[in-house]
Amino acid sequence: MVRAFRHLRLWEEVGLFIFEECHSVRLLAHVEAHVIGESRKLLLNAGSVATVVLFHGNPSRPDAYELEFYIPEQDCYALATVEANQVARV
Template structure:
């Protein structure tokens, strides 16, 4: 995975709404976009992902371990 790649979550993930510091749970099946790759790009440790929340017209960020993608 590289920055700007998109994928669907296979399990629910805890995230934080940008600018609100509000915790939300992104359900399995949510489409997310990679915004940051942590560690060596060839063998990353984790990904920072962003999801659009249409019900509130906001975005949320979550960190997902690479082994779970």
């Protein structure tokens, strides 16, 4: 437990945070996402808000996150996989 807390503290010092499923995050870079149930893709802007669906890699230091976005202008949802350093707290 102390080790996991120490990792979290070090990540916070460099501006990175560890997110879990259902956390809200915002993008730090533009990313391409796939519209759920369709074959089209969207380019999502930095600053877009998403929900973490799952993480890839070690839970105490994820490599990447699978994110779900709601696109109100098109009334659809999209998924994107992003590197851990491409997201921040909302």
